Amino acid sequence: MKRFPVVPTIVVALAVAVMIALGLWQLLERRPQKEAFLAQLAANPGRPAIAFPRFPDESLLFRRASAFCLEPVSMTRAGAGAAGYRIIALCRTGAEGPGLRVQIGTTRDPLGRVTWRGGQVRGWIAHAPDGQPLIATVMHPNVTREMMLVMERPAPGLFPNAPPSIEAVPNNHLAYAVQWFLFAAVAAAIYVIAVRRRGGTGTSPTLG
Template identity: 35%
Template sequence: MRKIPIFSTIVAVAAAAVMVMLGFWQLGRADEKEAMIVASLAAAQQPDPLPWAEAVQLGEAAQYRLTTLPCERVLEMRAVAGRNASGQSGYAHSAICEVAEAGQAEAALGWSREPNGYSWDGGDVTGMITLTGPVELRVTASEPPSDLQPLAQPDPTDLPNNHLAYAGQWFFFAITALVIYWLAIRRRWRDEAKAAGAASQQ
């Protein structure tokens, strides 16, 4: 009579069950991310700028809304790789600003071909809010200073939503684990049958 090892079977089935649960969790995350993208697209279509104090209070919920960042003092200038509104590669110039309501915020000012030599004294920056900068809030200027070109504006459709693919991977892992375990059991049965046949011939 073929015997199924109880302990190893429980472990294999439990592991597969955990993988399936993770797959369904990723499906839920995919729905949440899709809802966030839809909400972000709606926010980007709002024509009225959000007051800066309200943007600070809303935090993540203020993403992709227009606002005016009051940069009271420039703490640091930065230049990182970036693209302009035409998609050309170059350098995005930004300022880490001191602001009363948020402590610090980043003003993404504009684009140039060269990384060095740009300075800015502060002031109001009107543009779209994101939370992707080195500090909590970032505003990408809609109209850059006269000596810079416009940066590529944040686009909610660029938000990654890979959760469906992750869910598929977890389901695939679960099926693969069960198939491998089943093949191992069958091989064990064949080995036992051969051993029993050899013993009966002696």
């Protein structure tokens, strides 16, 4: 009598169950959480302005805020799509804790000199560029990111910053759920085909 591959079947069944559970988690828990979060962010631009927070708080994205830059200590450029480059100043604030990053405007000149001496700044709260690869963002979606203040009026010689947009905050949880369900279906199908080809002989089907 042909021996049925019990252990490999259990392993594959557990793996499929985990994939289905991850898909349900993305669909039933993470997706509603993100939708509620996006609804909050959509309302933030209309809320009263606040002082720029000392520590990152994702719930304050797109909220209008103000701060005081005692002195810009460095300037960096970050990509801004069709707008060219964002100019981001790292400011000394005189307060304890991390410095303040301010996006002071955009430019299409990759090498142009920017002169800005700081002072009172007003605008809205956004994520600061962190150079984190996309795969890291997907694998660790809850990692707190640094915030910056995007000026509503650009520094002299620069173009205005793009206004805040909910479109900049991804909501891919439905796609993640579908991917996990597809992974589960493919894994199950491949294993069933492998078992049938082996014909239930004494050799267990390969898992890899």
